[in-house]
Amino acid sequence: xxxxxxxxxxxxxxxxxxxxxxxxxxxxxxxxxxxxxxxxxxxxxxxxxxxxxxxxxxxxxxxxxxxxxxxxxxxxxxxxxxxxxxxxxxxxxxxxxxxxxxxxxxxxxxxxxxxxxxxxxxxxxxxxxxxxxxxxxxxxxxxxxxxxxxxxxxxxxxxxxxxxxxxxxxxxxxxxxxxxxxxxxxxxxxxxxxxxxxxxxxxxxxxxxxxxxxxxxxxxxxxxxxxxxxxxxxxxxxxxxxxxxxxxxxxxxxxxxxxxxxxxxxxxxxxxxxxxxxxxxxxxxxxxxxxxx
Amino acid sequence: xxxxxxxxxxxxxxxxxxxxxxxxxxxxxxxxxxxxxxxxxxxxxxxxxxxxxxxxxxxxxxxxxxxxxxxxxxxxxxxxxxxxxxxxxxxxxxxxxxxxxxxxxxxxxxxxxxxxxxxxxxxxxxxxxxxxxxxxxxxxxxxxxxxxxxxxxxxxxxxxxxxxxxxxxxxxxxxxxxxxxxxxxxxxxxxxxxxxxxxxxxxxxxxxxxxxxxxxxxxxxxxxxxxxxxxxxxxxxxxxxxxxxxxxxxxxxxxxxxxxxxxxxxxxxxxxxxxxxxxxxxxxxxxxxxxxxxxxxxxxxxxxxxxxxxxxxxxxxxxxxxxxxxxxxxxxxxxxxxxxxxxxxxxxxxxxxxxxxxxxxxxxxxxxxxxxxxxxxxxxxxxxxxxxxxxxxxxxxxxxxxxxxxxxxxxxxxxxxxxxxxxxxxxxxx
Numbered sequence: 070x071x072x073x074x075x076x077x078x079x080x081x082x083x084x085x086x087x088x089x090x091x092x093x094x095x096x097x098x099x100x101x102x103x104x105x106x107x108x109x110x111x112x113x114x115x116x117x118x119x120x121x122x123x124x125x126x127x128x129x130x131x132x133x134x135x136x137x138x139x140x141x142x143x144x145x146x147x148x149x150x151x152x153x154x155x156x157x158x159x160x161x162x163x164x165x166x167x168x169x170x171x172x173x174x175x176x177x178x179x180x181x182x183x184x185x186x187x188x189x190x191x192x193x194x195x196x197x198x199x200x201x202x203x204x205x206x207x208x209x210x211x212x213x214x215x216x217x218x219x220x221x222x223x224x225x226x227x228x229x230x231x232x233x234x235x236x237x238x239x240x241x242x243x244x245x246x247x248x249x250x251x252x253x254x255x256x257x258x259x260x261x262x263x264x265x266x267x268x269x270x271x272x273x274x275x276x277x278x279x280x281x282x283x284x285x286x287x288x289x290x291x292x293x294x295x296x297x298x299x300x301x302x303x304x305x306x307x308x309x310x311x312x313x314x315x316x317x318x319x320x321x322x323x324x325x326x327x328x329x330x331x332x333x334x335x336x337x338x339x340x341x342x343x344x345x346x347x348x349x350x351x352x353x354x355x356x357x358x359x360x361x362x
Numbered sequence: 363x364x365x366x367x368x369x370x371x372x373x374x375x376x377x378x379x380x381x382x383x384x385x386x387x388x389x390x391x392x393x394x395x396x397x398x399x400x401x402x403x404x405x406x407x408x409x410x411x412x413x414x415x416x417x418x419x420x421x422x423x424x425x426x427x428x429x430x431x432x433x434x435x436x437x438x439x440x441x442x443x444x445x446x447x448x449x450x451x452x453x454x455x456x457x458x459x460x461x462x463x464x465x466x467x468x469x470x471x472x473x474x475x476x477x478x479x480x481x482x483x484x485x486x487x488x489x490x491x492x493x494x495x496x497x498x499x500x501x502x503x504x505x506x507x508x509x510x511x512x513x514x515x516x517x518x519x520x521x522x523x524x525x526x527x528x529x530x531x532x533x534x535x536x537x538x539x540x541x542x543x544x545x546x547x548x549x550x551x552x553x554x555x556x557x558x559x560x561x562x563x564x565x566x567x568x569x570x571x572x573x574x575x576x577x578x579x580x581x582x583x584x585x586x587x588x589x590x591x592x593x594x595x596x597x598x599x600x601x602x603x604x605x606x607x608x609x610x611x612x613x614x615x616x617x618x619x620x621x622x623x624x625x626x627x628x629x630x631x632x633x634x635x636x637x638x639x640x641x642x643x644x645x646x647x648x649x650x651x652x653x654x655x656x657x658x659x660x661x662x663x664x665x666x667x668x669x670x671x672x673x674x675x676x677x678x679x680x681x682x683x684x685x686x687x688x689x690x691x692x693x694x695x696x697x698x699x700x701x702x703x704x705x706x707x708x709x710x711x712x713x714x715x716x717x718x719x720x721x722x723x724x725x726x727x728x729x730x731x732x733x734x735x736x737x738x739x740x741x742x743x744x745x746x747x748x749x750x751x752x753x754x755x756x757x758x759x760x761x762x763x764x765x766x767x768x769x770x771x772x773x774x775x776x777x778x779x780x781x782x783x784x785x786x787x788x789x790x791x792x
Contacts, residue, residue: 111779112449112467125784139788146791199630202638209638226568229640230624309631312624313574314617316791324576324790327442328783329449329467 105335122336143316151300154239162247170255186245205229230312238310247292254288290356301345407432413459453682461675463508463773474678476516476531481692484699484716492536507599507774510674534676536715538707541670541765545646549660558668559589562616571644574625576786582645589668599774610785614792648711665759669770735761
């Protein structure tokens with residue numbers, strides 16, 4: 070009886086969040102899935118069952134073999150950018166978090182330095198768009214500097230509007246999403262464990278690999294989920310920094326929306342969602358976040 | 363006890379609400395009193411004006427309020443978002459300012475209301491570019507794409523069919539239009555440019571750009587393909603699937619060879635690309651060229667022998683508008699065509715729909731520079747007073763007749779739009 074009562078109260082406590090979740094997340098998602106299986110014409114959606122949105126998306130995937138079709142090419146490119154961004158943000162984020170958690174002793178400095186990490190968020194896309202050209206452009210500071218130092222004769226074209234600049238901007242923006250959860254995990258590590266490892270004769274590297282990394286895993290996974298989901302759906306940064314010449318899954322959805330082809334856009338959104346869920350679920354397969362928290 | 367508390371609370375709330383309403387009323391009242399004397403009617407005349415930033419100048423709304431007492435509330439969106447909004451939220455605006463090519467989507471949706479040409483005072487004076495597809499001097503102009511005269515009239519008040527012959531039901535009352543071409547950096551190219559084919563000239567490898575709005579970008583691409591002599595289109599604004607494939611194939615090859623530095627989507631992006639020297643030749647819009655030039659950087663809106671790609675926009679109202687609001691809408695449109703706004707637009711390098719009224723509001727020197735292709739006698743100033751051109755300058759492309767007379771095609775929505783968007787995505791992914 071008391072057990073039942075307890076669980077009832079627990080449900081009640083979770084209810085407000087659940088309601089918001091259902092109303093503003095699940096319901097719209099259901100609509101998107103329904104619409105993705107509708108037909109459409111130039112100006113309206115037709116509520117008749119049609120998988121045109123999906124079949125159009127995968128157009129040429131078999132016929133064009135061995136060449137890759139648009140959607141596969143796009144996803145491969147998006148995955149590549151995602152992987153590069155993820156590994157770089159992880160490396161930098163982990164290092165920064167490690168420094169903050171173990172080398173900065175005072176709480177005040179930890180807070181100040183964490184706030185410093187938020188600086189990339191002070192700039193909007195417009196600012197970035199304008200600011201990167203004078204820095205990385207053909208006549209930008211970097212090229213001028215390198216030419217002045219006699220290192221190059223021709224300006225480097227790949228600095229801007231390339232995969233390099235896209236990854237640079239994404240890393241610049243999203244490293245913070247790695248820093249915070251990893252820092253959060255690290256700060257909870259019992260310092261005595263590290264002392265114990267040290268006393269037992271472990272080197273710094275051994276302590277890192279055998280003690281700190283396993284204990285920081287939940288933070289790493291949560292940070293990875295943030296970065297992966299954001300990069301998979303991003304089309305603004307990829308668009309601006311890639312000179313609109315690099316395809317992304319989000320860009321395809323945007324192009325379809327702008328052409329008023331809502332069902333096709335919805336179909337693409339469902340595909341993107343499916344792939345992102347696959348990635349996330351395999352990440353959580355590696356680490357059971359719930360158990361670790 | 364609890365009950366009484368509750369009633370107390372509700373009374374308090376009611377009193378509070380009343381107070382708030384009173385205060386709000388007071389605020390509205392005082393606003394009306396300090397405003398202009400004619401705003402004494404029960405309802406202030408307010409029109410929500412949905413459009414792109416192109417014609418939504420604060421000066422226009424200020425002058426309109428002064429002249430007519432109609433307060434214009436701008437709702438600014440990109441061309442694509444304007445269309446989306448009309449389709450999905452027709453109640454969220456009163457007056458719509460949009461381009462003719464989007465009519466193929468808007469009219470079948472039934473969300474817009476055609477205006478009655480009899481209630482438009484200057485309708486008969488609207489330039490024949492719109493009504494007959496010819497210049498005032500009688501010269502026929504290019505009709506490829508969604509040319510305005512093909513979609514200007516509806517068969518009946520609530521019809522969803524375009525009429526080939528004039529009726530009194532006008533889809534969009536024309537306001538502003540222009541002829542677009544390539545923008546170039548003459549200081550970096552250092553030789554004359556005369557053809558659209560130069561966009562794919564390997565000489566400009568890594569220094570060219572086109573715009574990434576599929577329906578407009580593909581027409582610029584078609585101008586290039588035709589200029590290189592690889593294909594002659596029946597109608598660049600309404601390609602067959604084979605023609606779309608061919609156009610995109612040529613563009614894809616150029617992209618793979620590294621011809622393009624970037625694609626742009628936004629006015630500011632195009633200005634930045636050009637001003638920073640990232641690109642030296644690209645599709646561009648007239649005010650963007652002006653902006654680059656006002657930064658002290660040489661930029662030419664280059665007339666080309668194959669002609670211009672033109673666009674035009676105009677006014678209609680939402681289906682949800684009726685009663686006095688509809689009268690105000692007519693009043694506003696009539697005011698817009700009465701000259702002041704037309705002169706304002708002409709001074710920005712656009713063209714106004716009623717030339718005679720705009721001319722009356724411009725100085726002879728301004729008219730000579732902007733419309734007749736004559737060298738400026740004095741400095742040419744923008745509406746905000748900044749100097750655009752020094753005395754002696756001549757407008758790129760020359761006179762109205764030279765520029766509009768050389769229009770080859772109009773912005774369009776193709777029958778194969780769906781296929782085209784897919785192919786465009788493929789092009790971006792290549």
